[in-house]
Amino acid sequence: MMMQFRLIAVFTACLVGSFVFAQNVPELSGPSPDPMESIPAEPLEQFVTDDVRQMRAYPEQPPVIPHSIEGYQLSVNANRCMSCHRREHTQGSGAPMISITHYMTREGQMLADVSPRRYFCTQCHVSQADTAPLIDNTFTDMSEMGATGAGGN
Numbered sequence: 205m206m207m208q209f210r211l212i213a214v215f216t217a218c219l220v221g222s223f224v225f226a227q228n229v230p231e232l233s234g235p236s237p238d239p240m241e242s243i244p245a246e247p248l249e250q251f252v253t254d255d256v257r258q259m260r261a262y263p264e265q266p267p268v269i270p271h272s273i274e275g276y277q278l279s280v281n282a283n284r285c286m287s288c289h290r291r292e293h294t295q296g297s298g299a300p301m302i303s304i305t306h307y308m309t310r311e312g313q314m315l316a317d318v319s320p321r322r323y324f325c326t327q328c329h330v331s332q333a334d335t336a337p338l339i340d341n342t343f344t345d346m347s348e349m350g351a352t353g354a355g356g357n
């Protein structure tokens with residue numbers, strides 16, 4: 205009898221706990237009741253294309269793309285991004301050169317052109333849209349946590 209009470213107590217605690225800690229994530233499983241049903245897609249968000257390079261949230265963040273990339277071909281045969289961001293083209297295009305890490309193989313070997321593992325730019329770089337975050341986020345920038353920059357005084 206005592207054992208059963210204990211089990212029920214543990215079960216209730218778990219149930220309450222999962223309600224308290226469950227994060228309210230958006231529905232990703234398709235429409236209900238039939239998740240396989242086709243429904244009209246939501247319109248795409250408006251991208252921010254004001255050409256202003258955004259501050260990075262941390263040093264190794266892939267910067268977001270501050271310009272339109274509509275219609276830019278990015279396939280095994282053509283890479284439109286590289287027509288501006290390749291080292292040889294930056295003087296004419298005014299685009300920042302892909303950084304040195306983009307020329308490195310995973311063994312750290314420097315190549316003359318973009319490394320295959322950095323070829324498909326939009327794998328890491330995304331256009332910025334002005335939207336609310338999907339879930340709450342408590343990320344705090346290092347500099348807001350009291351880290352002072354070198355040469356700050």
Ligand code: HEC
Binds near residue numbers: 271
């Ligand atoms: C017509 C030339 C051109 C093409 C093509 C182009 N870019 Fe750019 N890109 C620029 C310029 C110029 C900037 C500097 C900011 C601005 O003027 O928009 C820039 C900025 C960026 C930045 C921001 C860098 C930073 O430090 O904040 C990223 C990321 C980027 N581009 C990625 C891409 C990707 C990915 C593609 C292909 C899908 C692409 N670009 C195609 C010209 C180009």
Ligand code: HEC
Binds near residue numbers: 265301
């Ligand atoms: C595997 C992920 C990845 C891919 C693929 C990738 N990048 Fe990046 N990119 C990054 C990261 C991370 C950074 C910031 C740190 C660094 O420079 O490595 C960056 C930085 C940049 C910058 C800023 C350079 C600077 O010195 O300020 C530009 C411009 C850029 N990438 C363009 C591109 C273009 C164009 C492509 C496609 C040819 C591309 N990237 C592919 C991850 C990636």
